[in-house]
Amino acid sequence: MADVFTWNSARKIAWREARAASTRFLFVVAAVALGVGALTGVRGFSQSFRTMLLRDARKLMAADLTVRVFELPTPEQNSVMASLEQAGVARTAITETVSMLSTRASGNPVLVSIKAVDPAVYPFYGELKLAPPAPLPQALQADAVAASDDLFVRLDLKVGDRVKLGASEFRIAAAVAVEPDRMAGSLNVGPRVLMSRQGLERAELIVEGSRAAQRFLFRVPAEAPGIEQVRKKLKEAFPEGQIVDYRETHPLITRGLDRATRFLSLVSLIALVVGALGVAMAMHSHLQQKMDSIAVMKCVGARSGQIMGIYTLQTLMLGLLGGVAGIIVGLGVERAFPSLIARYFHFDPGIHWDTGSAVQGLAIGLLTTLLFTLPPLMGIRRVRPSLILRRDMEDARPAWRERLRHGKASISVAGLILGGMLGIVWWLSDSLQTGLYFAGGFLASVLILLVIAAGMLAGLRRLTRRVQQALPATVRHGIANIYRPGNQASALLVALGVGVMFTLTIYLLQTSVLAQLAASAPPDMPNVFLINITPKERDGIANLLKQHAGGDPEVVPVIAARIVSIDGKSVEDLLPKGLNRRFLRTRSVTWRARLPAQTEVIEGAFWQPDHQAARKGALFCASEEAARVLVARPGARFEWVAGNKRFHARLACIYRSEAVRMGSNLEFLFNPGALEGLPTLHYAAARMKPSAVARLQRAVFERFPTVTVINAADVLAIVQEVVDQIALVVRFISFFAILAGAIILASSVAGTRFRRIREVVILKTLGATRGRIAGIFSIEFLILGGAAGILGSVLATVFSLLVLKRLFQVDYRFDPWPHLVSIAATAAVANAAGWLASHRILAQKPLEALRESL
């Protein structure tokens, strides 16, 4: 028999059987397609984006090479750039900062992000488009600016209107329609205002010490020195500058893109795993129904391996179909992405067929499907030919001892699945550690979910038993249906529950993190910040603040300074990686005669109020965090540079601050006199009623137009907007997991179709109306969906609680509404999915179905 049973026969049988069970398998294919679709969509988009970044790198930077610094260039730096210019390298400077802008009509100033360019040469690549169209040099006269659409909307502006910006008035010459290097810019808070460098001077926004970002754009023509050489020279001149050239994608953007891709890939993988669970469940119920055929095949001489071959082929066919459909879904996902992130990247990277992502998605789809179908496939070996003689026992579950005996095989299969998952995540994230976390987390989550699901089902059953007679018959029958053999309610709960858990967690974090952060802020924390205050304006601002906010306003002198070396060792070598490298850049430092309130010296000693820096040398204290990162103890000798001046200062103490006041929260405090003669700006902060902030903004803007007033509420709104955008993308992908869960429910219902038909006709024969039967089914679906909703909701609460406590140190405040809505929505989705798969059953004429088994 084995000789005639070839793979060809296996293929034929597999195909015939799959065709016969087409409805159920259609759901399976759809579930796999969703997972693969999410995965290939995310990765395809990421790849397209990266390709676009490389292809259009010059346009996105508006140059061949850029240098970004946060200080005005020193004379030495200027001379290096001038020498490059002489060698044929074209250069232009861009200044980016924030400031206040208002119209005469509105009076309420708005925070805008300023970008000052030289319209004659900017941009070197790409095109800046204005509406109405006009050449940039012509539009950006010294007394004119162009603004983004959102400013027009916010201030009800039209082209030709006049606005006040800093010390001068400007005419709005046009709207900015396309800005090629928007992504490469910094300080993108508030609407964009584009102006010429002469305009910037007129506005008097930049004074010595201002923390504006300077971006120098370079065009390196063929006859000039090579780009590598230019880059090297600039790196020497601007050691703390961020240098990017067109041969690489923008590091900040690609880093963000990489992280996002990795995270979204894992979310997609969850959708895929949920889909694969569906395949496993469908295969299980399919094989349950095929027990007789399998037994008969074994009776006529087929070996277990051959039969497993048939069903493995069938699984692979399903996986392949799902994978191919998934690639098509993926193209849709890829197309949807640009609109999801349109707020920040307003361009269309186009849809590019990315073979790599497609093949990867297909392979992962197939592999996941196969892995999860292993348990039911292995079960084929346990089917005994004698089964055809004992049909009545078809539904009986073996005793637990019996099941335990199969434990060994099950453990190996589970190991194989986990190993496979580990490999897939390793592949997707390029990190073994992430793979281990995911596989471990996956195992733990599924086990916990299964235990909870089984517990919920057992509890529900016990409860129903207890109150049996008090429940209406429809409800009782609906509940009884949940325990129908082959219904696999626990697995269904897990599949749907995972989807709900994920989506709801994202929602809860999105809505609560910022709200909780704002709510849990100490009551005296400042909510208004004033920046760019010159020494001349200091007293006037202090008085204004006193009038508006009352109390003793805090106005802190701030100097931009950078650490060069510690005890003679270059700080560049001391801080090799990560976030700590922020100490390589310019930091804001201040001076103090006395130790600020709520501040405690934990090492060393604070100076005496009359300490004379000129005679005894400059001293400073560092915050606990700064000292830890810099590995510095009191006594260490730091070399600093501020403006054009280099100076030394000794670390006198390390402090810990509990204060919420801004001045005490700076990382470095110097003794008075240490910073004498350096360009100083003042920052101020106050706590005032939110409703009074606008009045302060108006008053400050009237008298001190170059001072920027930042309302914390506005900043929070901007952060919220970013968080919302991220959450939208994550929710979009995690929604696929819910959808896959719903499809699994539909597939499971389709899998129990014959049992359901039989029951429907018995019920009809016994006098049940269609309404009654619909009620019974709906109760079943609604309870399953509701239970999955509760399960997901409980776990989402636990996750959110952990994340909020651990990562954000804020308390979780329970709001029942999102949970109730999730539970109701899941129940509704489950009901819809259930009916999608069983509506035809209801119309079944009893006699037709009874004929087959009368």
Next chain:
Amino acid sequence: MSNGPPIIQVSGLKKSITNAARTVKILQGIDLSIPRGQFVAIMGPSGSGKSTLLGLLAGLDSPTEGSILLDGEEISGLAEDQLAVVRGRKIGFVFQSYHLISTLTALENVLLPLELAGESNGMRRALELLDRVGLAGRSDHYPIQLSGGEQQRVALARAFMVRPPILMADEPTGNLDSANGQHVLELLLELNRTEGATLLLVTHDATLAGHADRIVRLRDGLIVGDDLRG
């Protein structure tokens, strides 16, 4: 046996099934009148239309032509849900393959018709019926935990639960061995006697039919014999 109007009155009953290729005439014109309380056996070879006739009489499908008066009510033109109500009130059914609901216990299966009719006080009767079929101790067992004979006895109890005026049985012993078959038959006849229902029994088995008051024979969708006995 009462002498009032017949409980089942069938005239000109036809049923055809149209496949893609051809039309199969299953019943080709049946006229039949059954008085209240009569025990009628319907016999005939496979494919003669016995089960279809029984199904149409029970309103499980609609005839292609003809009329069916059930206890004076014309049912051939009724909508599906109206038919369901008629069945629930007037007909008890026993199938060859028992057809119990696998997710309900024996007791719940017996209670089902009463609950579907919207009544809730049937516990005593259900337990009593289970006792009469000898399954008092198995009331909380699921179908899967019962043997074929036991399942059929639960089905019998279920069929009599609402005291239907008509009981229809389609090969009720067909799936059982002779001892179990005999037991089920005795129970069926005993229950029918005490409950006073009209009994329609479809069977191949001449011995089974031998208990009937009347034997109707079908062939190719037509009545070819109608013997009133003793």
